[in-house]
Amino acid sequence: MASINWFHYAAPQRFYPLAGRLVPWFGALAVVLTAIGLYIGLWVAPTDAQQGEAYRIIFVHVPTAWMSMVVYLAMATWAAIGLVFNSRLSSMMATALAPTGALMTFLALWTGALWGKPTWGTWWVWDARLTSELVLLFLYIGFMALHSAIDDTRRADRAAGLLAIVGVVNLPIIYFSVQWWNTLHQGASVSITRAPSMATPMLLGMLVMALACWMYCIAVALARVRVIMLERERHAPWARQALEGMA
Amino acid sequence: MNSLSELLAMGGYGLYVWGSLGMCAAVVVAELMVIRFRRRLLAQEVMDERATGETTA
Numbered sequence: 001m002a003s004i005n006w007f008h009y010a011a012p013q014r015f016y017p018l019a020g021r022l023v024p025w026f027g028a029l030a031v032v033l034t035a036i037g038l039y040i041g042l043w044v045a046p047t048d049a050q051q052g053e054a055y056r057i058i059f060v061h062v063p064t065a066w067m068s069m070v071v072y073l074a075m076a077t078w079a080a081i082g083l084v085f086n087s088r089l090s091s092m093m094a095t096a097l098a099p100t101g102a103l104m105t106f107l108a109l110w111t112g113a114l115w116g117k118p119t120w121g122t123w124w125v126w127d128a129r130l131t132s133e134l135v136l137l138f139l140y141i142g143f144m145a146l147h148s149a150i151d152d153t154r155r156a157d158r159a160a161g162l163l164a165i166v167g168v169v170n171l172p173i174i175y176f177s178v179q180w181w182n183t184l185h186q187g188a189s190v191s192i193t194r195a196p197s198m199a200t201p202m203l204l205g206m207l208v209m210a211l212a213c214w215m216y217c218i219a220v221a222l223a224r225v226r227v228i229m230l231e232r233e234r235h236a237p238w239a240r241q242a243l244e245g246m247a
Numbered sequence: 248m249n250s251l252s253e254l255l256a257m258g259g260y261g262l263y264v265w266g267s268l269g270m271c272a273a274v275v276v277a278e279l280m281v282i283r284f285r286r287r288l289l290a291q292e293v294m295d296e297r298a299t300g301e302t303t304a
Contacts, residue, residue: 054264056257056264107270107271110270114264114266224285227286234293246286
């Protein structure tokens with residue numbers, strides 16, 4: 001592993017085939033892990049004493065909520081690398097991650113609403129956790145809108161990249177919102193510093209689903225970045241070749 | 248869970264649990280379709296560009 005020259009893959013024409021080889025692996029892992037996670041979560045895990053079966057929303061709510069933040073962090077990191085080193089591929093990665101992150105955020109909000117109704121009696125409250133997660137969705141949408149509004153791609157990369165970096169301040173606000181403010185949303189059930197306050201199959205199901213979500217996001221982001229590479233480099237010989245193979 | 252009907256009913260919370268899972272599935276399918284469509288559209292565009300380029304040349 002130590003002999004891999006990572007800069008070698010910073011060129012789109014070399015990263016394109018590598019990503020192509022990786023997508024099916026991450027995709028297959030996502031499918032297998034989802035099957036295992038849903039089996040544990042929907043079949044093996046016991047009914048919750050307080051919430052009945054409604055709690056099973058946790059198996060999609062928590063993974064999508066985690067990924068909404070992880071993807072944002074990854075997007076902002078790629079954007080920052082793109083800004084500092086002026087590397088095309090980094091900015092393309094940031095652009096490729098945005099729609100997936102937005103969808104994860106939407107799913108976290110959607111599943112949260114469907115969980116809030118039976119347990120809190122409301123679809124939505126303007127509490128700190130929910131509001132900051134909604135702001136995250138707007139940040140993703142803002143990133144995509146700004147990027148598509150600027151015709152010069154490299155300028156769009158820089159402007160949207162800057163927005164992504166500034167938006168990172170929202171991540172600790174989301175994460176610590178349940179501690180900093182008195183929220184209707186509950187505190188963390190899982191943390192690195194203390195033992196989880198959940199039954200083992202529940203925790204296991206949630207972690208497997210979270211891992212499945214990771215694999216899905218990686219697979220989809222790589223698949224999308226391949227298309228973005230072709231779009232931007234359509235006149236380069238390698239892209240022409242790849243496009244010919246497709247038609 | 249002991250039976251399929253129990254699984255579908257979700258103890259009266261079927262709408263909420265399946266509404267959550269269903270939306271996740273729908274989003275995944277839609278996202279994959281959009282990527283596939285975007286790739287096809289690009290291939291088509293490049294093909295057209297090349298075809299018009301050849302006739303004018």
